Amino acid sequence: MRLKRWIFTAITLIATVGLFFSATSITEAATVNQGSQEQYLSETDPLSSEYGVENGSAEINGEQYSQSVAMRADKSSVPFGDAEYNLGRKWHSFDATIGLRDDSPRDAALKFEVFADGEKLHEERMMVGESSEIALKVSGKLRLTLKVSYDASEDIDAYCYGVWGNARLSNP
Template structure:
């Protein structure tokens, strides 16, 4: 005995609606899987992975200008010869920029050396006195870790701490 196969027919409207739903769902699924990289982030918003003598985040006045998103480290000849902080980059960022200098309330004869390292390689160094500032822009493409360091370099022993500041220090993907 032969069985007749049942045919199911769909109207062209039903078929178009079913195909349309299938096609429109695919791009939405793919778009949600794509992770957008942030365009910029201030270091003051990130906890360092490590820091030898501690780091402060907040506002700093450098050479008469106020920088609200700063990373601040202290150093002196006797107790804290340098300050440093290491940050995780995760190979996500292209540039690091900041305005560097001693905080304006540091002793007037203070001199600090500022250094930027990425994955252990020094990318920038500069000596600064109170009342000086310098805008830096460092390529960190493909780097895993960023280390900032300030070292005491004054020839005189100063009783108060010196404060090295990285004004509005940020990571970006231009």
């Protein structure tokens, strides 16, 4: 009889300790998830895009950005590139380094624009060899639209790419 009681006590103790450690792991995981969150746009598909986007690595002004979104623009066939993303009203900020991809023609220039729910949040003209860091608030917004437009003053027929380097959404 003592042996059965001892086995029962041992099994109960093991189960209780296992339950405690499982609960501790769940609590720790919940704490980590409550911290800051981020999502790179290159890891998601846009809801819409007139001419498509290229996700992946791109070089802007001599710096490599591994999580980039690039859009093509040129004088004749693709005057702008755009992409719309779902924010779902759950993100606090959008940040990226913008500029033309380094393999663009020497005198190329693009206009970069960012819209949230149709409201213009940022506009900037960039030339090859320039870059700019942007950090914009998007709290409570449903849609984010990125747009690049051909804006070269020279008569350039070759196409170029506007890049949103390491473009990401984040929460504090």
